[in-house]
Amino acid sequence: MKRGLLFLFICILVLLAINSPYVSGYVEALKTDSIPVLKQKDELYEKIEGAAAEKNIAAEDARIDKIWKAIPGYNGYEVDIDASYKKMKKQGKYDPSKLIFRETRPKVHLKDLPPAPLYRGNSSKPMVAFAVNVAWGNEYLPDMLAVLKKRNVSASFFLEGNWVKKYPELARMIVDGGHEVGNHSYSHVDMAKVTKERAIEELKKTNEVIEATTGKKSKWFAPPSGSLGTNTAEIAASQKLGTIMWTVDTIDWQKPSSETILNRVTTKTANGSIILMHPTEPTAAALERMILVLKGKGFKLGTISELLSEERIHPVLGEKR
Structure with a gap:
């Protein structure tokens, strides 16, 4: 009985409070104030969603191409809607400069593909790489390394094992310059003509001597003269090496003029190109101008590993080339 009376008393107090002009006015004020705030947030969120629909780019899976064989994947990017909204909500208005992006990864990666040679990177990536095959041409290496250092460019040097054994100081000079080193067989054999056992021996010995x-482990193998047997990529993969070919050939071993080399490279290079060269006099003479022209065309220059990575070169994020 007492509980019933107490409950009734509490209900009467609540009704009186709700009907009070002070309380009801406060409640109405809250309702009125909250409407534009919620509306404002909704409009901002919708604008960010609209921007995302325009700017989002899907990731590209790694794949085997009929012509170019193995093609690496490439990260996509998308607007992080919630993070962007959180960053803009203090101002309460849409500001495209405050959009926050995040990279999205492909579902299929290079490592998921069967062993196959790589002739190029992903054509959506505005980047190229120099692949320098080294078995001779010692006299031109210092000049090439000096130019690469001056222009802040890293390249990939594929070293013959026997050459490394004879000229260890030059091999270390390449690595000390911040460049990537790869396997170019031990004695410059024709991989299409040797036995599987000999091919494995060539790769193992070179890996060991490099x-x-x-102090660096090789990740990539460049077949001498670009000669591929039917199972070369599989043999290289058994030694934990990817097989690298090229997109653009300087044909510098024929000793053309530096102008000819420059023209070959700058007219044929596109997104994802691997540019093959050797330490020759005309290549050393053309290298700096080659770098300047390629950078002027908007290409980022880097190592084979950087070129074949899924990492995005992202102008929207203001990345410097």
Whole structure:
């Protein structure tokens, strides 16, 4: 009985409070104030969603191409809607400069593909790489390394194992310059003509001498003269090496003029190109101008590993080339 009376008393107090002009006015004020705030947030969120629909780019899966063989994947990017909204909500208005992006990864990666040679990177990536095959041409290496250092460019040097054994100081000079080193067989054999056992021996010996000399493990293999057997990529993969070919050939071993080399490279290079060269006099003479022209065309220059990575070169994020 007492509980019932207490409950009734509390109900009467609540009704009186709600009907009070002070309380009801406060409640109405809250309702009125909250409407534009919620409306404002909704409009901002919708604008960010609209921007995302325009700017989002899907990731590209790695794949085997009929012509170019293995093609690496490439990260997509998308607007992080919630993070962007949180960043803009203090101002309460849409500001495209405050959009926050995040990269999205492909579902299929290079490592998921069967062993196959790589002739180029992803054509959506505005980047190229120099692949320098080294088995001779010692006299031109210092000049090439000096130009690469001056222009802040890293390249990939594929070293013949026997050459590394004879000239360890030059191999270390390449690595000390911040460049990537790869496998170019031990004695410049034709991979299409040797036995599987001989091919494995060539790769293993070169891996060992490069690591012992420079402290670096090779990740990539460039077949001498670009000669591929039917199972070369599989043999290289058994030694944890990817097989690298090229997109653009300087044909510098024929000793053309530096102008000819420059023209070949700058007219044929496109997104994802691997540019093959050797330490020759005309290449050393053309290298700096080559770098300047390629950078002027908007290409980022880097190593084979950087070129084949899924990492995005993202102008929207203001990345410097």
